Amino acid sequence: MSAFVEVDHIDRIFPLPNGESYIALKNIELKINKGEFISLIGHSGCGKSTLLNIIAGLDRPTTGGVILEGREVQKPGPDRMVVFQNYSLLPWKTVRENIALAVDRVMRHLPKGERKGIVEHHIDIVGLRHAAHKRPAELSGGMKQRVAIARALAIRPKVLLLDEPFGALDALTRGSLQEQLMKICQENEVTCVMVTHDVDEALLLSDRIVMLTNGPAAHIGQILEVPIPRPRQRLDVVNHPSYYALRNEMLYFLNQQKRAKRTKAKQPIAIGRNGLEKVNLDIGFIPLTDCAPLVVAKEKGIFARHGLEEVNLVRKPGWRALASDMASGQLDAAQMLAGMPLAMTLGMENQPSVPIVTALTLSRNGNAITWSKQLYDQGIRSLEDFKRSMLADSDKVHTFGMVHPTSMHNLLLRYWFASHGIDPDWDINLTVIPPPQMVSNLKAGNIDGYCVGEPWNSRAVYEGLGVVMATDLDLWAGHIEKVLGVREAWANQYPQTHLALVTALLEACEYCDDRRNREEILELICRPEYVGSAPEYTRPGLLDPYNKGTGEPVQLLDYNQFYVDRTNCPDRTQMLWVMAQMARWGITPFPKNWVEIIERVCKIDVFSEAARSLGFLDTERDRAPIQLWDGEVFNPDDPIGYLSQVAIKRDIQIQEIMLANDDTPTPSPSLRKIA
Numbered sequence: 001m002s003a004f005v006e007v008d009h010i011d012r013i014f015p016l017p018n019g020e021s022y023i024a025l026k027n028i029e030l031k032i033n034k035g036e037f038i039s040l041i042g043h044s045g046c047g048k049s050t051l052l053n054i055i056a057g058l059d060r061p062t063t064g065g066v067i068l069e070g071r072e073v074q075k076p077g078p079d080r081m082v083v084f085q086n087y088s089l090l091p092w093k094t095v096r097e098n099i100a101l102a103v104d105r106v107m108r109h110l111p112k113g114e115r116k117g118i119v120e121h122h123i124d125i126v127g128l129r130h131a132a133h134k135r136p137a138e139l140s141g142g143m144k145q146r147v148a149i150a151r152a153l154a155i156r157p158k159v160l161l162l163d164e165p166f167g168a169l170d171a172l173t174r175g176s177l178q179e180q181l182m183k184i185c186q187e188n189e190v191t192c193v194m195v196t197h198d199v200d201e202a203l204l205l206s207d208r209i210v211m212l213t214n215g216p217a218a219h220i221g222q223i224l225e226v227p228i229p230r231p232r233q234r235l236d237v238v239n240h241p242s243y244y245a246l247r248n249e250m251l252y253f254l255n256q257q258k259r260a261k262r263t264k265a266k267q268p269i270a271i272g273r274n275g276l277e278k279v280n281l282d283i284g285f286i287p288l289t290d291c292a293p294l295v296v297a298k299e300k301g302i303f304a305r306h307g308l309e310e311v312n313l314v315r316k317p318g319w320r321a322l323a324s325d326m327a328s329g330q331l332d333a334a335q336m337l338a339g340m341p342l343a344m345t346l347g348m349e350n351q352p353s354v355p356i357v358t359a360l361t362l363s364r365n366g367n368a369i370t371w372s373k374q375l376y377d378q379g380i381r382s383l384e385d386f387k388r389s390m391l392a393d394s395d396k397v398h399t400f401g402m403v404h405p406t407s408m409h410n411l412l413l414r415y416w417f418a419s420h421g422i423d424p425d426w427d428i429n430l431t432v433i434p435p436p437q438m439v440s441n442l443k444a445g446n447i448d449g450y451c452v453g454e455p456w457n458s459r460a461v462y463e464g465l466g467v468v469m470a471t472d473l474d475l476w477a478g479h480i481e482k483v484l485g486v487r488e489a490w491a492n493q494y495p496q497t498h499l500a501l502v503t504a505l506l507e508a509c510e511y512c513d514d515r516r517n518r519e520e521i522l523e524l525i526c527r528p529e530y531v532g533s534a535p536e537y538t539r540p541g542l543l544d545p546y547n548k549g550t551g552e553p554v555q556l557l558d559y560n561q562f563y564v565d566r567t568n569c570p571d572r573t574q575m576l577w578v579m580a581q582m583a584r585w586g587i588t589p590f591p592k593n594w595v596e597i598i599e600r601v602c603k604i605d606v607f608s609e610a611a612r613s614l615g616f617l618d619t620e621r622d623r624a625p626i627q628l629w630d631g632e633v634f635n636p637d638d639p640i641g642y643l644s645q646v647a648i649k650r651d652i653q654i655q656e657i658m659l660a661n662d663d664t665p666t667p668s669p670s671l672r673k674i675a
């Protein structure tokens, strides 16, 4: 289904009087569905109004465009009405006349009586019958804004655009108008885009909240889905289990933008020192137990010992945001999902190819599949039970959360279901949810279960909301989980820095696997700036026996595996398995030249040099067929043969993938389909 409004890769560059130019917006891409309420939020000057004006047709983008119902927006039109903060009413006309003016102008083809009826109806919608004869000077701010909303709605626009509509109102009036707007939009199925600075307003009104980064070159940093059912009451919203998690995400994002601005202001792009080309690094991570090597390297001074004196660990709220910051070059490096370097290099989800390299596997294992307590209490305690209940009630579609298409969580969950003949695309719903929001979504009943890293499984067990159906030790002990990723261009530009980074993190990985250090690591990762979790539910698996919620806790060795058993060398065989699974599910094409792509992504030479400098074992794991718990064999010498015989799969594209020689991000996918 095509989107109702499509903001298609917009840039807006303003020429400045001194002959220079200012890039306000960079590569904004957004699809809006009919009847959806979208809020745009971000710091002052980031470009919210510029984007709104472009959607309205009041301004034109420098590149890209806006498509409304299949037609490009070229100029303002009555199908897109804007409500501004300052009401813009004609002072000499009454409420009724202000509304009538717009209706008579736009709907002049309608009989007079009908137009009059529309005006009166909208006076009623906003509750201004008693003041219909008054002029703006006789109205309060809230009343004036209601007139502006009525005037905008009366001409039945396809999209209502609101630029901080309640910004000038007192708190009480604001609250009541927000509720009225929500009701009006819902009853009339209005598609809305609203600029706001107010996180609570955004949460109350929106289906999705689009958060813009600070300019210059502002882009979409993150999009939050608000899974709170409608119709909404303010109290229901505040009491919804996902409310505080969402609110925290927004505040965290906004604070981080503020910090980034300060850091940018005081830092030159690259500070070279200690024989390194760059010692000031921003490294992205996600609040998960397996971010431990990064936290340890920072807090125990390991980065600094390797010459990386100014490392800033940037907590990202979800994997999409992290990938986007890596693609745009805002991050120097990141903890990445195993499939992310390959997928970004191949160009996933119609995104341009951004070659990423990895010289270090940061961790193995550490995930589990959690089921809601409700399913478990209904007697659904195995996949066989699940399949039986699914077949018995074909109307009920279960939804499961995973963190990103390229994650082992997605690939293992799909594999798990498919191994029992359950098609993960047709028989169930899979939805992307950032790891820290899994538990609140389970609590809210939005999902029936999920696959995620710790501590988010243990938290559900701890809170009595879920039970662990399988850890990945049950499915595939020793699989690659998180890797260190940097842009290939960055690695080429800063080779000594890259080596120092890999060396420091390898040393930290070894530290993390020494169980004597685990108590200290627990304290470090639970800090609010890292995972921000409670030690009670972060301990299991890391230190304490692991509690699945279904029996006695068990001691899991190597659940979060950071160093032992040759964890760290980029694992080309397992990367190939990941690449094949991503192709199986249509996430990326499978490259005919897979050997070349894997060689390009996995930087074994950098790892070996780092390992040797520490006196560590520098070899890769043995290349052998891969077998998960179900016994099916993946032969790394014949991935295409595996893909052709695997039972449940999507249309697999097998292509020669031509990557640019210049390893900077390319504006369009450099894929050439030959099969």
Ligand SMILES: Nc1ncnc2c1ncn2[C@@H]1O[C@H](COP(=O)(O)OP(=O)(O)OP(=O)(O)O)[C@@H](O)[C@H]1O
Binding pocket: 014, 015, 016, 022, 024, 042, 043, 044, 045, 046, 047, 048, 049, 050, 051, 215
């Ligand atoms: N005509 C223009 N010429 C040059 N720069 C402009 C022009 N219009 C906007 N800008 C710049 O573009 C950036 C985005 O402006 P915009 O008004 O869209 O921000 P905003 O997020 O809506 O801010 P606020 O929340 O304060 O209203 C700002 O840095 C602004 O100075």
